[in-house]
Amino acid sequence: MGEILFSDLWVKGWGAKLSASDIYRIAASKWEGDIVLVMDPDIGLGVTKRQTVYLDLWHGDCRDTRVATEEDEREATYVISASAHSWRGILEGSLDPIMALMRGRLTLKKGSLASLLPYTSAAKELVVAAREVETIFPEEWSK
Amino acid sequence: MRENFQTISNGLNRDHVMFRLWEKAKRLGIWNPTDIDFTGDIDDWKDATDSERDLTLHVTTLFLSGEEAVTLDLLPLIGVIAREGKLEEEMYLTSFLWEEAKHVDFFRRYLDEVMTDGGDLSRYHGDSYKTIFYDELPAAMGRLREDDSPLAQAEAAVTYNMVVEGMLAETGYHGWYQILEQNGLMPGMSQGIGFVQKDESRHLRFGIYLLSRLVAEYGDSVWEAVENKMTALFVPAIGIINELFDYQEALFGKVAFDLKRDDFVEYAMVQFQKRMDRIEKARSQTVEEILFREASDED
Numbered sequence: 098m099g100e101i102l103f104s105d106l107w108v109k110g111w112g113a114k115l116s117a118s119d120i121y122r123i124a125a126s127k128w129e130g131d132i133v134l135v136m137d138p139d140i141g142l143g144v145t146k147r148q149t150v151y152l153d154l155w156h157g158d159c160r161d162t163r164v165a166t167e168e169d170e171r172e173a174t175y176v177i178s179a180s181a182h183s184w185r186g187i188l189e190g191s192l193d194p195i196m197a198l199m200r201g202r203l204t205l206k207k208g209s210l211a212s213l214l215p216y217t218s219a220a221k222e223l224v225v226a227a228r229e230v231e232t233i234f235p236e237e238w239s240k
Numbered sequence: 241m242r243e244n245f246q247t248i249s250n251g252l253n254r255d256h257v258m259f260r261l262w263e264k265a266k267r268l269g270i271w272n273p274t275d276i277d278f279t280g281d282i283d284d285w286k287d288a289t290d291s292e293r294d295l296t297l298h299v300t301t302l303f304l305s306g307e308e309a310v311t312l313d314l315l316p317l318i319g320v321i322a323r324e325g326k327l328e329e330e331m332y333l334t335s336f337l338w339e340e341a342k343h344v345d346f347f348r349r350y351l352d353e354v355m356t357d358g359g360d361l362s363r364y365h366g367d368s369y370k371t372i373f374y375d376e377l378p379a380a381m382g383r384l385r386e387d388d389s390p391l392a393q394a395e396a397a398v399t400y401n402m403v404v405e406g407m408l409a410e411t412g413y414h415g416w417y418q419i420l421e422q423n424g425l426m427p428g429m430s431q432g433i434g435f436v437q438k439d440e441s442r443h444l445r446f447g448i449y450l451l452s453r454l455v456a457e458y459g460d461s462v463w464e465a466v467e468n469k470m471t472a473l474f475v476p477a478i479g480i481i482n483e484l485f486d487y488q489e490a491l492f493g494k495v496a497f498d499l500k501r502d503d504f505v506e507y508a509m510v511q512f513q514k515r516m517d518r519i520e521k522a523r524s525q526t527v528e529e530i531l532f533r534e535a536s537d538e539d
Contacts (some may be wrong), residue, residue, distance in 0.1 A: 195471050201513045211505040212486075214478045 099231030102188075103136055103148040105164045107230060110164035114153060114226035121226055122157035125219035129155060130174030133165045135206070139181035175208035185238055188223055193235025194224045256328040257449055257533050262444055265335035269442070270434045273346035278428040285426075291492040293355075295499075296426075298484060299416055301361040302369065304347035306409060308399065309373045310342040314491045316384035317396055323388065332446060338441040364487070368479025376473060377404055378433040390458040391465045394451060401447020403532045405440055406515055407477045411508040415438050419497045448515055452522035452530045463508070463523055470516070481505055515524050 100107035114119050115121050123177035131153040151173065163169075170176055183202040186192030195217045197203040205213065223236070246252075253259060287294065318333045365373070380399040383392050413433050420430040454462045459495075485501040488494070522530060 165439055193467070193471055195474060199470065199474060199509065199512060200516055201509075210509065211478070211482060211501040214505065215475065215482065217475050221471050 099233045101233045102235070103134075103150055103164075104164065107109070107232060108162040108164065109154065110194055110230040111150075111227050112159040113240075114229050115152075115154075115223070117157040118222060119217040121222040122190055124222045125154060125157045126154065128216050128219050130208070131155075131161075131169075131172075132175040132177065133170050133173040133207075135165075135170075135176065135178035136184050136200065137178060137180050139236075140173065141237065142181040142185065143182040143237035170207075173207065175213060176206040180204045180207050181235075188228055194220050219235075246325065247294040250259060253328055255532055258326075258332045258446070258530060259328040261445060262332040262335065265332060265339070265442055269335050269439055271342075273342055273349055273432065276346070276428045276432050276491065278346070278350065278354050279445070280430040281350070281426045289496065291488065291494075291496040294491060295488055297355055297361070298487065299376045299412060300347055300350060300355070301364045301428075302480075302484070303409075303412065303416075304344065304359075304403065305365070306373060306404065307340060307343040307347060309377055309379050310404060311344050313378055313381040313400070314340060316381050317393070317400070320388040320393060326435070329446075329450075336443055336446060339443070343436050343439070346436065350429060350432070354426075366480070366483035366487070368476040368483055371476040371539075372408070372473065372480065373398075376476070378468075379421045379437075390454050390462050394454050394462045394465045395469045397447050397450045397454075398466055400472060401444060401450070402512070402515060403473045403477050405443055405447065407508045407512055408480060409440055410437070410444065410460075410502055410511060411481070413440065413509060417499050417500070419499065423497065448518055449530065451519045452525070453527060454522050455519060455522040456525050456530050460523070461469065463520070466519065470512075472485050478505060481508070 100110050131151065134150050134152075136144060136148045138146050149170065151163050151169040151203060152159060153161040165173075167169070177198075179197070179202060183197055184191060186202075187194050192202065194203065196219075198205070198214075216237035285293065285296075314333075314337050318330060318337065321329045321333060377399055380396045384396055413436060415435065416434045417430060420426050420433070427446050446478070451462075451466060455466070481501060486494055488496060488499075
């Protein structure tokens with residue numbers, strides 16, 4: 098069993114993995130700012146509506162996680178959006194998160210790109226932790 | 241041993257995309273740095289504030305040392321192209337190196353005639369700058385003396401053309417040119433950078449062409465090498481932009497001319513994305529399609 102992708106329990110599981118990761122703690126030791134991740138709908142991939150999760154990240158700690166509210170999206174330091182196809186590539190390991198950002202497959206909807214880009218090591222460890230969460234993906238992802 | 245001569249057996253291929261670029265270089269790359277009038281720049285330099293002078297000196301130093309690096313480091317690539325007998329490409333590259341040398345001439349003349357700083361300008365070289373220009377660029381280009389494999393060529397072209405020219409030089413020149421034009425400052429610098437930008441656009445076109453040809457000919461192994469090298473150099477490349485802004489903020493509390501670092505980073509990203517999209521297209525193209533691409537399909 099696992100948790101449904103982008104659900105509240107899934108993002109809490111992700112936060113727990115981050116809190117348990119010494120590598121992430123070191124890589125993100127200077128990271129300041131909460132983040133909202135957005136997965137745009139893709140019927141073909143079984144994502145029927147826009148989904149969002151919130152992570153409060155501060156100096157290597159993950160202080161809070163939840164399904165993001167509208168206020169979270171307004172107030173978060175960073176909002177990063179991608180198609181379900183791109184999230185699938187990132188979570189399955191076929192798409193490097195830094196290359197995804199460089200190529201525009203991940204889009205920074207809110208926040209300063211210049212301030213985010215120095216934290217590529219932290220971003221990679223974020224993704225490593227997400228991949229460790231036992232996840233129930235939409236059935237369409239395995240087709 | 242030479243076995244034949246292309247020019248007397250088959251002639252020159254004037255439809256080759258690199259021969260067309262050579263034609264452009266002959267027409268457009270003939271400006272002379274010595275002819276540019278710096279009189280207005282000398283007046284502007286006298287009137288500038290401390291932070292404006294420091295920023296101008298900083299960017300000019302980065303431009304000058306960057307141009308020196310690309311002038312000194314290009315030859316191994318020309319050597320590979322020559323050994324492979326790609327005559328039209330090498331003919332274009334003769335203009336490429338000549339233009340880089342003119343850029344060195346231009347920026348050094350500017351320092352000598354307009355600016356009055358006598359200190360060691362290497363103080364403007366931060367850690368990221370050193371990573372790219374002291375280590376990565378000479379290493380990637382120097383490797384070609386002993387290793388002319390497609391992967392070595394691709395990694396050299398990524399470092400030289402995509403990162404140094406495509407992300408750094410083009411972004412720096414674009415941003416600085418906009419500032420000078422908007423503020424009506426330093427007309428000689430503005431005119432020279434306008435010429436440099438046009439030269440660099442041809443250099444970038446060569447880089448995209450070379451990477452596209454390598455991807456079309458050798459497939460995914462080259463494409464993966466391109467992606468991996470870009471990912472590895474991305475952080476220090478963006479770091480150079482951040483270092484410039486950090487330096488100004490530390491000294492003066494803000495950046496002269498109200499420059500915004502996100503404007504520079506976002507411009508670099510957009511340009512980079514367009515070029516990567518272009519090179520990725522080569523995965524489904526033939527070498528012939530790359531060599532004889534229609535002019536309307538060029539950048």
